[in-house]
Amino acid sequence: MAARGWRLAAAAARPGGGGPGRAPGPGPASEPAPGPVPQPAAPAAASVYVHWPYCCKRCSYCNFNTYVVPAVDEAAVRACLVREAQTLLRLSRVKSVTSVFFGGGTPSLASPGTITAVLEAVMGAAHLPAGAEVTLEANPSSTTTARLAGFKAAGVNRLSIGVQSLDDVELRLLGREHTAAEAQAAVEAARQLFPGRTSIDLLFGLPGQSLGAWTQGLKAALGLCDDHISLYQLTLERGTALAARVWGGALPAPPQDLLADMYQTARTMLLAAGFRHYEVSNFARKVGCPYAVPPMLCHPCSRLSPHVTPYHTLPQGALSTHNLSYWRAEQYIGVGPGAHGRFVPHGEGGCSREARVQMLEPIAWMRAVQSRGHGTGKRVVLSPLEQLEEVLALGLRTDEGITHKRWGRFSPHLSLEAVFGAPGQALQQQGWMVLDGGGLRCTERGLAVLDSLLPDLLCQLQRRWGPTAPGPAPGPAPGGGTAPRGSSAARTGLRAL
DSSP: OOOTTHHHHHHHHSTTSOOSSOOOOOOOTTSOOOOOOOOOOOOSEEEEEEEEOBOSSOOTTOOSSOBOOSOOOHHHHHHHHHHHHHHHHHHHTOSEEEEEEEEESOGGGSOHHHHHHHHHHHHHHSBOOTTOEEEEEEOGGGOOHHHHHHHHHHTOOEEEEEEEOSOHHHHHHHTOSSOHHHHHHHHHHHHHHSTTOEEEEEEEOOTTOOHHHHHHHHHHHHHHOOSEEEEEEOOOOTTOHHHHHHHTTSSOOOOHHHHHHHHHHHHHHHHHTTEEEEETTEEEEOOOOSSOOOGGGOOTTOOSOTTOOOGGGSOOTTOOHHHHHHHTTOOEEEESTTOEEEEOOGGGTOOSOEEEEEOSSHHHHHHHHHHHSOOEEEEEEOOHHHHHHHHHHHHTTBSSOBOHHHHHHHOTTSOHHHHHSSTTHHHHHTTSEEEETTEEEEOHHHHHTHHHHHHHHHHHHHHHHOTTOOOOOOOBOTTSSBOOOOOOOBTTTTBOO
16 A cells, blocks of 8 residues: 655656656646645544554565564553554544554554553544444464454454465565465454455565466465455565565566566456455455446446446445545554654644654654653645645545545645646546546556656646745754655555655
């Protein structure tokens, strides 16, 4: 669930920034460049991400903010997670929490008591509706039936299991602790306790992996999984053991054509199995379509029949509420070492959305929480244009795209048509994008190549926005000074700031 490096693309696409493709011209002369744009009113709700940074072992491909230590003082970590959740919810002044996601690291290594304590802190600071999605990431090596039952009793109602592969050779290459048999047992136990709400993660594009091996692995996963699958292309990250082996020539790097074939093959197989491809990397089994139409006709771009209902009007089914909150540019609060957030800090007198990152190192983070209630390490006030860039880059990852209503909340004076109508006709005529009464979205073809489309789309937005539209002044960073702007991509839905 990562929008990896999109802000780098945004910077490159700015006029003069060397973005790929021909820079689009200005918008229609009849509509002037926008003047000052008011900040969208802060919604009274937000989701919460909680980061548990510890693992038993670092996988060969992992560059997340994780730590392998001899012993964890769980009572101290729990107390700091509770206090930071209370502090940040108070600063945000949100009235309701829509979902909670425990990520990591390996949060299934935490005790159910820690999960209970954090959820109680959330419920004490804001309203958490009955039945709100509460997800826990888990590794097969730490998911016994008794442990999963404890997490369910603590309030978890959805599980995301890091299976990654169902092949023992591939699992050893990835440095995973579990075997294929252990992964299968973990998923089966999870489905008994969380029926319809168990997701599995799979990796493709491993060094030496063939299309046939990937297809066979996906078939096995389809026979095992519940109603949600996340597929991630393996990314070689600097500083990881696997990257060193590939870049050193010990392992082959997969060709780009093979990666594209793997992705398209997986998409075809999952659609045929009744899954909806609702985000670039995420597939959920379709539930509750009120019309007797073939699955392939239930598509947001479909105009085959007036009786075909667009996806975004159907019941949600197995979709992840929490992940959707990121892609819909809603507020979220990040708790724990290295967690990211996007919210308006009304409790500090703020009136603009900020991007926040908590301190990375757990000991430093705990000291900060103990001294001032939270461990925010970086904070940046996002200008109206930067917020729109996030709306665009994240919203287009979904099959529903960006609705006119959502765009208007962030840009009341510059419509989607004004930015992407005439200037974006080429992309629409070529079959990459659709702009209609439902909003702006990628076609099936466009979604597969979104990374190559974004630079030009961001450039269109930046040119149409004009140089005269002011944003808010940067806010003070903790400890004084101004936080630098950096590349955004958070583990909590956007990988890192």
